[in-house]
Amino acid sequence: MESIGNYEELNLTQTGSEHDPFTEDRYRQFYRLFPENALRVLDVGCNTGRGGSVLKRLKPQMAIHGLDAVKDRLDRLPKDVYQEGVHCYSTKIPNADCTYDVVVAGEFIEHIYQADVDQTLGEIFRVLKVGGRFLLTTPNPSDIKRKFRGQSILGGAHVSQHFADTLALKLRMAGFSRVKVYGSGKVTRYLGSKFPLFLYGSYLAMGDKF
Numbered sequence: 001m002e003s004i005g006n007y008e009e010l011n012l013t014q015t016g017s018e019h020d021p022f023t024e025d026r027y028r029q030f031y032r033l034f035p036e037n038a039l040r041v042l043d044v045g046c047n048t049g050r051g052g053s054v055l056k057r058l059k060p061q062m063a064i065h066g067l068d069a070v071k072d073r074l075d076r077l078p079k080d081v082y083q084e085g086v087h088c089y090s091t092k093i094p095n096a097d098c099t100y101d102v103v104v105a106g107e108f109i110e111h112i113y114q115a116d117v118d119q120t121l122g123e124i125f126r127v128l129k130v131g132g133r134f135l136l137t138t139p140n141p142s143d144i145k146r147k148f149r150g151q152s153i154l155g156g157a158h159v160s161q162h163f164a165d166t167l168a169l170k171l172r173m174a175g176f177s178r179v180k181v182y183g184s185g186k187v188t189r190y191l192g193s194k195f196p197l198f199l200y201g202s203y204l205a206m207g208d209k210f
Contacts, residue, residue, distance in 0.1 A: 007069035007089055007111065007112075008069045008070050008071065010069075010111070010157050010159070011069055011070050011111060011157050012070060020050075020107070022185060022186055022202075023047075023050045023051050023054075023106065024050065024051070024054050025186075025188070025189065026051065026106045026107070026137055026184065027050075027051035027052075027054040027055055027104070027106065028054060028058070029137075029182075029184060029188065029193065029204060030051075030055070030104050030106070030135045030204075031054070031055055031058050031059070033133070033135055033204075033206055034059075034102055034133065034135075035101060035102065035131070035132075035133055037101070038059075038062070038101040038102045038132075038133070039061060039062055039063060039101055040062075040063050040065075040099065040100045040101045040102075040129075041055060041062055041063070041064045041065070041100060041101065041102045041103070041104065042064075042065050042066075042067060042093075042095070042099070042100045042102070042103045042104070042124075042127065043055075043064060043065065043066045043067065043082075043104055043105075044067050044090055044103060044104065044105040044108055044124070045067070045068060045069075045090075045105055045106065045107070045108035045111065046066030046067060046068050046073070046074075046077065046082070046085065047068060047070075047073050048073050048076045048077065049066060049076070049077040049078050049081055049082055051104070051106055052064045052066060052077070052078075052081050052082055053078060053081050055104075056080075056081045063083050064081060064082050064083060065082065065083055065084050065085075065086065065100075066082045066084070066085040066086065067085075067086045067088060067090065067093065068085065068086075068087065069087070069088070069089055071087045074086070074087055089116075090105075090108075090112065090116075090120040090123060090124070091116050091119045091120055091123060092123065093123045093124070093126075093127050095127045096127070097126050097127065098127070098128065098129045098130065098132075099127045099128075099129070100127055100128055100129060100132060101128075101129055101131075101132050101133070102128075102132060102133050102134075102135065103124050103127065103128055103132070103133075103134045103135070104134075104135050104136070105124075105134075105135070105136040105137075106136070106137050107137055107138060107139070107202070108136065108138070109136055109138050109160070109162060109167075110138050110139055110153060110158045110159070110160055110161060110162065111157050111158065111159065111160075112159070112160060113159050113160060114159075114160045117160065117162075117170065118170065118173075118174065121170060121171065121174035121176075122174050122175075124174075125174050125175050125176065125209055128209040129209070130209055130210065131208070131209065131210055132208070132209045133206065133207070133208050133209075134171070134176060134206065134207050134208075134209070135204065135205075135206050136204070136205055137184045137185075137202050137203065137204045137205075138161075138162050138167070138202065138203065138205075139153045139158070139161070139201065139202050140164070140185070140197060140198075140200050140201055140202055140203045141153055141161045141162070141163050142163065142164065142197060142198050143198065143199075143200060143201045143202075144198045144199065145201065146201065164181045164197055164203050164205065167181075167205055168181055168205060171205060171207040172207075174207075175209065176207025176208060176209060177207065177208050177209075177210050178206075178207065178208040178210065179205065179206065179207045180205070180206045180207075181197065181203055181204065181205050181206075182194065182203065182204045182206070183195060183197060183199065183200035183202075183203055183204070184200060184202040184203050184204040185200050185201035185202035185203075186201065187199055187200050187201065188200070
């Protein structure tokens with residue numbers, strides 16, 4: 001099945017993601033949830049590799065692969081961090097089954113049209129090893145600050161939004177087990193990740209292939 005959108009063209013309209021001030025914190029949060037023996041990592045929506053650089057510093061022996069729809073960003077990946085950068089869509093990942101210990105996707109899934117979400121989750125499930133873990137973050141539609149300001153997640157390169165309970169169900173429907181949700185975003189710098197979700201501008205969802 002082909003993807004419904006031109007994601008390279010869509011995401012070229014959003015350059016701010018390359019300078020997101022929370023990226024490094026986000027990947028440190030991911031790393032705290034990595035399985036102990038994780039060595040092969042796929043970074044979906046890797047952008048220019050700032051997140052992968054954090055992971056590599058935390059565990060230099062990791063083999064990190066990047067995937068992004070924007071070729072220019074892949075060309076700028078640090079070669080001492082990423083083993084390769086793959087120019088493709090998440091709806092058709094060019095890797096064999098059971099390749100990775102961990103797949104991470106930071107602030108990515110909101111850039112995927114709703115019609116492509118299930119296929120993306122299925123592809124990520126496929127390329128994970130049995131016992132592997134998927135970690136993603138996405139803006140939180142239930143964020144009380146966003147509601148108070150009358151702001152929407154949607155617009156620009158954000159073409160879908162994901163309520164935590166619905167996304168957790170989608171992960172289970174794709175085959176993931178041990179699904180959990182934590183707070184993410186800048187609020188975690190002050191509160192940690194386990195307060196009620198409406199306090200967080202973003203959230204982290206985790207699922208295991210087991």
